[in-house]
Amino acid sequence: MGTLPLVEKAGHFLKTAGVTDKRYMVRMAEIQQEIQETGTYTHTKAELEEGARLAWRNAGRCIGRLFWDTLTVVDRRHAATAEEVLEEAVEHLHEADQQGKIQPRITIFPPEQPDGTVPFRFLNHQLIRYAGWETAGDPASRKLTKEAEMLGWKKEPGPFVPLPLIVEEAGGRRIFRELNPGLDFHEVSLRHPEEPAFQELGLKWYRLPVISDMILEIGGIRYPAAPFNGWYMGTEIGARNFADSFRYDKLKACADVFSLNTKSTPSLWKDRALVELNRAVLYSFLEDGVSIVDHHTAAAQFDLFEKQERKAGRQVTGDWSWLIPPVSPAAVSIFHKQYEDLPASPAFLYPDSVQG
Numbered sequence: 001m002g003t004l005p006l007v008e009k010a011g012h013f014l015k016t017a018g019v020t021d022k023r024y025m026v027r028m029a030e031i032q033q034e035i036q037e038t039g040t041y042t043h044t045k046a047e048l049e050e051g052a053r054l055a056w057r058n059a060g061r062c063i064g065r066l067f068w069d070t071l072t073v074v075d076r077r078h079a080a081t082a083e084e085v086l087e088e089a090v091e092h093l094h095e096a097d098q099q100g101k102i103q104p105r106i107t108i109f110p111p112e113q114p115d116g117t118v119p120f121r122f123l124n125h126q127l128i129r130y131a132g133w134e135t136a137g138d139p140a141s142r143k144l145t146k147e148a149e150m151l152g153w154k155k156e157p158g159p160f161v162p163l164p165l166i167v168e169e170a171g172g173r174r175i176f177r178e179l180n181p182g183l184d185f186h187e188v189s190l191r192h193p194e195e196p197a198f199q200e201l202g203l204k205w206y207r208l209p210v211i212s213d214m215i216l217e218i219g220g221i222r223y224p225a226a227p228f229n230g231w232y233m234g235t236e237i238g239a240r241n242f243a244d245s246f247r248y249d250k251l252k253a254c255a256d257v258f259s260l261n262t263k264s265t266p267s268l269w270k271d272r273a274l275v276e277l278n279r280a281v282l283y284s285f286l287e288d289g290v291s292i293v294d295h296h297t298a299a300a301q302f303d304l305f306e307k308q309e310r311k312a313g314r315q316v317t318g319d320w321s322w323l324i325p326p327v328s329p330a331a332v333s334i335f336h337k338q339y340e341d342l343p344a345s346p347a348f349l350y351p352d353s354v355q356g
């Protein structure tokens with residue numbers, strides 16, 4: 001798809017979106033005309049909405065695709081300043097949370113221009129994430145924390161200091177906006193269903209995962225600022241964010257809470273600590289009434305997605321290595337199946353990828 005002319009990418013998209021016959025001919029003539037005059041074309045609201053939903057349906061690494069056609073699409077292509085983009089991003093946080101009953105939502109800002117100019121982009125990987133220093137916080141955020149400090153952002157290092165939103169305009173100007181805990185975003189304090197001592201670990205995490213550094217590509221048009229959220233799968237927090245040695249590295253501390261024998265590898269103390277950490281994540285989110293899915297339920301939902309896609313005559317593409325959960329992977333059906341990881345369009349892409 002990368003090298004095809006824009007008008008052919010537009011045609012492929014319309015067909016994927018089910019536009020046929022007369023409507024296809026009329027719309028393609030309009031698009032052809034606009035491309036000839038301006039070098040690009042403008043999606044209708046309906047095309048933008050369907051395109052974003054198709055990009056989710058095509059996301060081969062996503063286990064949560066069953067709900068692809070419930071995505072709420074917010075058209076903010078008219079945003080004219082970085083200040084406006086920041087305000088709309090905070091609005092996204094307020095609107096998607098719904099007091100914990102999380103709504104899958106995407107806000108779409110202006111597209112890349114024909115000459116490749118990017119009007120706005122977020123420097124944040126996710127709209128909500130904790131800062132990182134050598135001595136404290138999320139190691140995954142160390143680079144962005146330094147960039148924020150270069151812009152004048154200054155905070156006392158700690159484990160859960162929210163990073164500011166940072167937007168970069170075409171031409172390189174960067175502005176940032178602090179996020180206020182309890183107002184702009186909400187957190188869940190982690191406790192264990194059976195072990196009261198667990199809360200002494202002092203762990204908490206934010207409720208809303210919003211990816212803000214991927215490019216949404218629809219019919220050859222690229223949207224470099226299009227933050228999207230779903231809800232978490234518990235393992236993301238319990239088996240990666242808190243468990244990875246290069247993240248919060250809490251397995252040993254968790255094992256000590258349960259007095260596990262951490263001197264004996266074959267005691268499987270790491271595996272037992274992982275399970276208890278993941279049980280605490282799921283228990284705490286659910287008790288607070290916040291949307292979250294366990295990896296068994298998520299895999300069962302993905303099974304339904306596969307059936308639904310086969311029934312619709314579509315091949316299910318997937319990246320097996322991402323679709324299997326990091327806890328008990330062989331206990332879910334995905335592990336015992338094979339998936340072709342084919343590029344598709346519409347799609348969510350990484351910035352440096354040429355595809356699309």
Ligand code: HEM
Pocket residue numbers: 052056059061062063064065067071104105106228229230231232233236293298322348
């Ligand atoms: C509704 C609940 C959702 C759940 C539980 C879910 C779950 C996940 C998980 C667990 C991953 C792998 C992340 C990792 O291993 O770091 C993932 C990847 C992904 N998801 Fe979903 N997802 C959901 C909704 C969405 C939505 C709404 C979109 C976009 C509209 C989306 C697009 C993607 C994409 C593009 C990836 C791959 C990211 C990459 O390549 O780095 N997901 N999802």
Ligand SMILES: N/C(=N/c1cccc(CO[C@@H]2CCNC2)c1)c1cccs1
Pocket residue numbers: 209210211228229230231232233236
């Ligand atoms: N639950 C989620 N999980 C993720 C979905 C996509 C990407 C990520 C984080 O990916 C990072 C890049 C490589 N691993 C971490 C997490 C969602 C975020 C936004 C919508 S659903």
